[in-house]
């Protein structure tokens with residue numbers, strides 16, 4: 585790998601740049617971002633070799649193009665990329681948090697000979713921008729690849745190996761499974777956090793002050809999640825509408841069950857619900873300590 589391009593140099597894009605630089609000092613890193621301020625910050629942080637506000641002919645020489653922007657920018661990026669003479673060896677890949685919408689757009693827009701490997705690192709923070717990224721963000725984290733018609737085996741292998749070099753564990757998964765799993769493990773927790781913090785912010789002023797003053801870990805954790813970038817999360821939620829709405833329906837049903845148990849002083853039901861959920865926590869902690877790979881029913885690479 586001699587020449588790579590990162591489009592969108594925020595938290596994720598800049599962490600990729602840092603990991604690549606750490607592994608290979610000779611690789612040329614082209615950085616594209618529509619914000620001049622962000623490009624200036626990236627220069628100061630020495631994240632790349634060349635900086636551009638727009639894709640131009642330099643892209644013809646690049647071997648791997650990482651799309652690391654919010655998902656709403658993808659369509660126009662695919663359209664632009666389609667117009668350049670990308671080499672047969674060039675691979676476009678991404679890091680977007682939903683996959684079916686991304687793949688639908690890629691397959692509708694990109695010509696058949698363009699290689700695209702859809703990917704999603706299960707790593708991140710609530711921060712944004714190039715100053716928030718760091719070396720090692722992806723170490724020991726999952727990278728999910730959801731191959732599509734534009735992904736051949738060789739390209740999938742190249743992208744897998746690159747992420748492995750950042751310390752990732754690789755999982756190949758069907759795009760629909762990916763989006764359903766992310767709906768419950770990531771997207772709905774964010775919706776709940778935005779909602780609960782939103783409710784608190786609408787309390788009468790005096791009550792709101794007390795909420796902030798006495799915030800214990802439960803509410804504090806929600807405020808951390810609810811401080812995530814609004815553009816990015818708006819895009820994620822709208823790009824994964826169907827699985828999210830399906831899971832929200834189930835969530836509402838379960839919440840009503842909980843509400844009825846409270847109304848009816850149903851001690852046994854409340855205890856059983858709270859007891860069952862402790863088991864999930866135990867398994868998640870065990871999974872974290874023991875780096876055994878979960879099997880989502882797909883082969884690992």
Ligand code: NAP
Pocket residue numbers: 591592593594595596597616617618619622652653654655657661679680681682704705706707708709710711712713714813816820
């Ligand atoms: P970020 O820190 O906000 O960075 C995104 C960057 O892309 C910003 O500098 C933004 O500039 C730029 N951008 C927007 N539209 C562009 C365009 N058309 N051309 C070039 N640059 C453009 O976001 P992030 O947290 O790195 O997230 C990026 C992607 O990673 C998202 O698709 C997200 O789903 C995925 N992801 C995020 C996380 C996470 O925890 N954050 C985890 C896994 C995957 P402006 O700010 O000026 O618009």
